[in-house]
Amino acid sequence: MLLAFSVAPSGTGRADASVHDAVAAAVKVVRDSGLPNRTNSMFTELEGSWDEVFDVVKRATEAVEPFGSRISLVIKADIRPGYEGELDGKLERLEQAIEGA
Numbered sequence: 276m277l278l279a280f281s282v283a284p285s286g287t288g289r290a291d292a293s294v295h296d297a298v299a300a301a302v303k304v305v306r307d308s309g310l311p312n313r314t315n316s317m318f319t320e321l322e323g324s325w326d327e328v329f330d331v332v333k334r335a336t337e338a339v340e341p342f343g344s345r346i347s348l349v350i351k352a353d354i355r356p357g358y359e360g361e362l363d364g365k366l367e368r369l370e371q372a373i374e375g376a
Contacts, residue, residue: 277353278328279318284343297342301335322362
């Protein structure tokens with residue numbers, strides 16, 4: 276399973292409304308999980324079994340709790356049984372298709 280998620284608090288009380296400290300806490304949970312992962316400016320992607328991935332998302336969400344009075348969580352999943360290494364594999368196939376176009 277590939278899963279992309281974004282988690283952030285609201286009601287932080289910060290004048291600049293920044294959430295980078297909370298996001299850093301969530302991303303640390305993801306990186307410490309040992310699952311293949313990638314973070315960009317909008318989402319964190321990870322790959323693993325259903326139980327592994329959702330356990331990490333739950334713990335990352337819990338890591339954000341101390342930073343605000345409310346949490347926003349967005350999840351998108353690609354569930355394709357029998358496939359592994361798709362975090363990079365999908366991008367490699369895309370680049371090959373672009374080069375062949």
